[in-house]
Amino acid sequence: MKPTFSSPSSSPKQNLLSSWRKVTKPISLVLLGGGIALGGNYLINSPQIVASPLNDSEVAQSSNSPFRSSVAQSSPDIVPQNFVTNVVNTVGSSVVRINASRTVETRLPEAFDDPYFRRFFGSQMPNMPDTQVQRGTGSGFIVSSDGLVLTNAHVIDGADKVTVTLKDGRTIAGEVMGTDPVTDMAVVKIEATELPAVVFGNSDTLQIGEWAIAIGNPLGLDNTVTTGIVSATGRSSSQVGVGDKRIDFIQTDAAINPGNSGGPLLNSKGEVIGINTAIIQNAQGLGFAIPINTAKNIAEQLIASGKVDHPFLGIRMTSLTPEIKAELQNRQNFAFDSDSGVVIVEVVPNSPAARAGLRAGDVIEEIDGKKIKTADEVQRAVEQIAVGEQLPMKLNRQGRNLALDVKVGILPSQTS
Template sequence: MMKQWISAVFLTCTMSVSMFVMPAQAKDLPDFTELAEKQGPTVVNISITSVVHGGGGMGFPGMPNDENLQELLRRFGIPGMPGLPGQEGGQDYKTQSLGSGFIISSDGYILTNAHVVSEADEVLVKLSDKREFKAKIIGADKRTDVALIKIEATGLPKVVVGDPTTLKVGEWVAAIGSPFGLENTMTAGIVSAKGRALPQENYVPFIQTDVAINPGNSGGPLFNLRGEVVGVNSQIYSKSGGSMGLSFSIPIDVAIDISNQLKATGRISRGWLGIGIQEVTKDLADSFGLKQTSGALIAGVEKNSPADKGGLEVGDIILKFDGKPIVTSGDLPRVVASIKPGKVVPVEIVRKGASKTLQLGVGEMPNEQAEAPASSKEPSKPEANKIGLTLRELTPQQKKKLNGKNGLLVVESVGAAAQAGIRRGDVILGLNNNESQSVDLFNKQINAVAAGKTVAVLVLRGENTLYVPIKVSK
C-alpha cells in the first residue's frame, strides 16, 4: 500500500512539474501575431512582366509561359523547348516573375530589390487589401541591389524604420513576403551573423539570418520583434533553390540612404579612392613585420586617382578611414563609398612598419574603371631563383604599359612560388615593399631572406594586383 502511495505521489509530482514547465517555456517564445497583424499591410506583392525578343512560346498549348515553369523544365534537362530564354528565332513573348516590397511612405514609395525589377517592362504592385497599381521605377542600384518604385496612391500604411546597428546575434527576426507567389507569408528565425561580406558584394554589410527565404521573398522586409524594419531580404545560399537556413538581408540604413539618393537625383554618388586591396593574412603580416592582421593592404594604386594624389602607396595598410576602424579589407569599400565625394578625411596607415596619418580627398566613383595594364607572355629561359621563379625584365614597350614602372615577367613558376599561386605570365612588381628593378636585385633580395621566413611578393595579373605570401624553403 505504501509502495503504491509513493508511486502515486511521484506520478503526481512529475505531472505537476511538467504542467509548470510547459507554460513557462511557451511564455519565453516570441509572439509574432501582433507583428503580422500590424505590419502585414505594409508589405506588397510585386509582379514583373518582361518582353523577350526572339522566342516562340513554350510549345505547350494552354500552359503558362512563366519563369518558374521554364526553370522546372531546365532542371529536368528537357532540351530544345521553343521559347525558352536564350534561344533565337521565333516571335516575341512575355515572361512574368514575382517579388516582394514594402511601403516606406504613405504617398506610395516602395522599396524592393534591384534584381526584382531589372529588365522589367511593366511592374504591377498588389496591396494586402487586393488593390492593384502599376508602378514606376524611380531608380535602381545594382551594387547594393536596392530599387525604389512608386505607385499613385495616398494614405497607405508604411513601415517603421529601425536601427540595424543595434541588432544582436541570436535576436529574433521575421520576414514577410510572397514566396512562390504566396502573398503575405510570414517566416521567423534569428540573426545568425552581422556584417557579412559576400563574393562580388563590396558595398553591403549583410545581415545573415536563418529565416526561411524563398524565391518571391526578394525585396521584402526583415522585422525585429518591435515591428521595425531592419533589413531588405535580398539573397539566399541554396543548392536546391529553396531555403537552407542561410539568408542575407541588406541593412535598412543602407537601403534608405540609397533610396533617398534615387528619389532626389535618380542616381547614386559614392566615394572612391582608386586602389586595389586585399586581406592582411598572418603570413603577410609576418612578412611586413606586423603584429596584427587587421586593416586593408593596398595592392595597387591607379595613376592620378584620389589615392595617388593623396599619397597612398602600394604596400600601405589602412587601419582607420575617416575615424572608422578597418578591421578587414571588406570594411574599406563600404566606408569609402558612404563618404560624400569631395570630402577630405584622415587616413591612418602603416607604411614599412611606421604609423602615419594622411589627409585624403575622396573622389566620386566612376561608372567604369580605367583598364589596367595587361602582362606579356613572351618566352625566356633564365634560371629559377630560390623560391622557384624564373624571371626576366620587361621590354620598353611593356614598361610603357605599366606607366614607366619596373616589373619582372614570370617566365616559369615552380616550387614554393607555384604552390603560393604565382604562375607564368604574372608580373612581379615588388618584394616586401621594395620595387623590383632588376632580376639580379630581386634574386639577391630573395637570397638574403633566412630559410623559414615569409616574403610578400607584389604580383600584377591581368587587371589586378595582389600580395602573395611565400615561405622561403630551407
C-alpha cells in the same frame, strides 16, 4: 486545510476518515508541487516571452519623412501565444508582389547567319522573333500611405514595365523613382491613397536570437510567412559572397527563397528590421537582409534625387595575413615590413587614391586615427565619410611610415 485530530471517543468510521485525510494530505502536496514544476517548465520552454505585439499607441510618425518608428520599450512584455498571427494580420496587407518585364533582342548563334549554313539548312532554320519579353517577380512593402514601395534593385533591374499587386487583388502600374545597385535598393511609386504602411524598427539594436518573421512571395506563392531568429548581424558583403555590394547584412534562419527578395523581415512587434535580399546557393537555414536603418537612408536619397552618391577611393585591397604576404612577395616582389593591416593590391588610374599618391604594395595601418586590420574595416571607414572630404590615412611603404590625406570621390556608376 486544517489538520484533523481524533479523540479517544471517536467512532471507527471517524478514525478511518481521519487516517484517510492524513494519507491524502502529502499526496495533495506532491501533486501540487508537480503541477507547479510542469507549469514552470512550460513557461521556460515556451517561446512566448518576447516583446509585445504592435500597438498603435506606441507608433510615432514623422511629418518630414514617410518612415515611422515605434517608441522604444523599457522592457519586454509577455505576448499572447499567437503573436506571429498578430504580426501577419497587422503587416500582411502592406506586403506587395512586384512584377517586372523587359524586352530584349533575340540573338541567334553566329553560325546561323553564315550563308553556307543557310543554303543547306534554310528550311529547317528556327523562326525566332527579333525580341522577347523576360519576366520576373519579387516582393516589396508599402512605406507611405500615398504609395511609396521599397524593394530590391535586382527585382526591377532593367525593367521596361513594373506593376505592383496589392493583397486586396488590385494591380497598379509602378514608376521606378530610383535604384542603387551598390546596396541593392530601389523605390517604386504607385498612384494610390490610404494604403497600409509598415512601421520601422531599429536595426542597430538587434540582438542575436530575437524573433524574425519574413513575409513575401517566394517561388510565386503569394503572402508566404516564415519564422526564425536573427542568427547574426554585421555580416560583410564579402562573407555573404556579394563583394560588389556595400552592406553589412542581417543573417536569419527564417526561410528565404527566390521571390522573397524585397520583402520585409519583421520583429515580434511587427516592425520592419530588414529587407530580405540574398541567399547562398545550396545553403539551408541561411538568409540575409539589408538592415532597415541602412535601407531608410538609401531610400530617402533615392526619393530626393533618384540616385545615391557613394564615396570612392579607387583601390583593390586585401587583409594582410602570413599567407597573403608570402604570395605577394613571391608573385609581385612586394616587400613588407608589416605583419598586419590591409595591403593595396591595385590603384585605379585617375582615382582619388592615385591622385593622393597611394601605390600598390602600400599597407594601410590607420584611417582617421583608428587601427585597421581588415579590408572590411577600410570599406566601412570610407562609407562613413562624405564625398569630397579628406580621409587621413597612415601607411607603411616598404618599411617607411607615411601619412596621407585622400580626398574622397564619387563611386563611378556601373554604366560609366
